[in-house]
Amino acid sequence: MTVLGAADAAALTRARELALNARGRVSPNPLVGAVILRDGRLIAEGWHEGPGLAHAEIMALRAAGPQARGATLVCTLEPCSHVGRTPPCAPAVIEAGIARVVVGCLDPLERTRGRGIHLLREAGIDVAVASGEQARRSRELIDAFITHSARGRPHVMLKLATSLDGKVATRTGESQWITGPQARGLVHRLRADHDAVAVGIGTALADDPQLTARGIAGPVRQPARVVFDSFARLPVTSALARGARTIPVYLAVGANAPWDRVTELQNAGVEVVAFPTLRPDVPAVLAALAERGIQSVLVEGGAQLAGAFVAADTVDVVRWFLAPTLIGGDQAPGALGGDGVGNLAQAARLGDLTVTRVGDDVLCSGRLIDLPQIED
Ligand SMILES: NC(=O)c1ccc[n+]([C@@H]2O[C@H](COP(=O)([O-])OP(=O)(O)OC[C@H]3O[C@@H](n4cnc5c(N)ncnc54)[C@H](OP(=O)(O)O)[C@@H]3O)[C@@H](O)[C@H]2O)c1
Structure with a gap:
């Protein structure tokens, strides 16, 4: 767990705002938002719009295109590692060449918790998980899913x-x-x-x-x-x-x-x-x-x-x-x-x-x- 710097915290706040674009429509999935930063500049945004649709990270990666290589992905929730209605996100993040990932909170599901982060780290990606107030707000975003x-x-x-x-x-x-x-x-x-x-x-x-x-x-x-x-x-x-x-x-x-x-x-x-x-x-x-x-x-x-x-x-x-x-x-x-x-x-x-x-x-x-x- 890491106390995030001001730029990461601002990006995570923006990612939470994006997630709320789909409020009321994502259940049984959680609300998730993501942004991509390059040289400290926000270059892409994404959010999960609902079951069966692309996850937030994938939307942001698509919006960034080749610019994602070497960039930082900031997402409100740990990228998933498992195949659900859509393919898993962690391999897509690795393939896109993302250098660093900032995560708002860990996967609440015990059976999959930490697996996305493990995959990213194994691929050499630097992963920071938010602590304190930023972590709490990211959990609050998905309070229904967690409860x-x-x-x-x-x-x-x-x-x-x-x-x-x-x-x-x-x-x-x-x-x-x-x-x-x-x-x-x-x-x-x-x-x-x-x-x-x-x-x-x-x-x-x-x-x-x-x-x-x-x-x-x-x-x-x-x-x-x-x-x-x-x-x-x-x-x-x-x-x-x-x-x-x-x-x-x-x-x-x-x-x-x-x-x-x-x-x-x-x-x-x-x-x-x-x-x-x-x-x-x-x-x-x-x-x-x-x-x-x-x-x-x-x-x-x-x-x-x-x-x-x-x-x-x-x-x-x-x-x-x-x-x-x-x-x-x-x-x-x-x-x-x-x-x-x-x-x-x-x-x-x-x-x-x-x-x-x-x-x-x-x-x-x-x-x-x-x-x-x-x-x-
Ligand atoms: N201002 C507001 O925010 C607001 C909001 C809602 C309502 N209201 C007003 O409140 C009034 C109705 O309130 P109310 O208290 O009479 O009725 P209520 O709370 O809407 O309904 C109570 C009834 O629900 C049934 N019930 C079934 N399982 C229950 C359980 N586990 N716990 C409690 N009740 C259970 C019971 O009747 P049975 O056992 O017969 O099923 C009980 O009498 C209306 O005038 C309404 O306009 C105001």
Whole structure:
């Protein structure tokens, strides 16, 4: 592991920006970006656009052409050494005559970790692996991929919108819209960034949402929709069920879900996943989603489901929109249902906190669970 110099760090930052061009479209692959430097000058860029398409290093090598000989390749992730849907990158890097490689982070998959770097070094290429902040940011770029492979569950982002006094709806259940148009636009971007969006049946019944990503510039891969619904109460006439043949809907039901309801929803194209408990358990649902290749889930509430995710210690990161309004009232629901904690020392606390203004609203972002480490 190496503390990178300013030029390498700037190039790696650029490579991460490039990787984000394909956000929301690369799963089950990781986001990867790469640049090529020659005499300290950036001469080529590339990123991975999605499964079956060329990897970032190959795109950058193609853009550099013969200029790649003797140059430095800077990539956010260790070049792969194995044949997947596309040929391996490390041999292509060697063949192109690259003299030096800077890597943002090691391959998170244990079975292949370090093999790309080993091949490069064997071929006489000088390889530097980032440490510290640069390594952390490079891992963060692929947090969904890392969490899925290391923890066997999708990466979970909890998004909620509350009034300043922490209410998600009024006492009559009205919650659309607590935040302004800019915040709602950002939520569509968050949906597009995830493999799936999850809500509880309370929200599905109250709001009849589509949970699709709308109004986003550029190509969008729509997230699958997940509803926690113990008794299969989702109406076949709901927007979710009606769209199930176009964009997948997974309905997590409990052991006592009536089979006529289940069959009716299945006939409408909904994939019903049954769990042996009365209520589908959050970790069990996440494991079932991970098995279906879902690497990231955006949880959009409501209060009961959000509380269950926090109580199960399965929220990796939080995006909390605060509207400068006061709803008040004992009957208006707070943001997190369930039992909560008994004393302040047990309260979940956000790390890496950032606070930004989004239109008239405030967005608090932070992390509840550390990213898994990638051991050398
Ligand atoms: N401001 C916001 O950000 C925001 C976001 C979303 C919703 N909302 C508002 O919140 C309200 C709905 O919230 P809500 O708390 O009543 O409903 P919810 O959290 O959407 O759904 C809760 C229901 O999900 C089912 N469920 C199944 N498995 C569960 C599990 N493991 N843990 C928890 N629940 C599980 C339960 O019903 P069964 O056991 O019967 O299946 C439970 O009653 C609506 O008014 C909506 O508009 C606001």
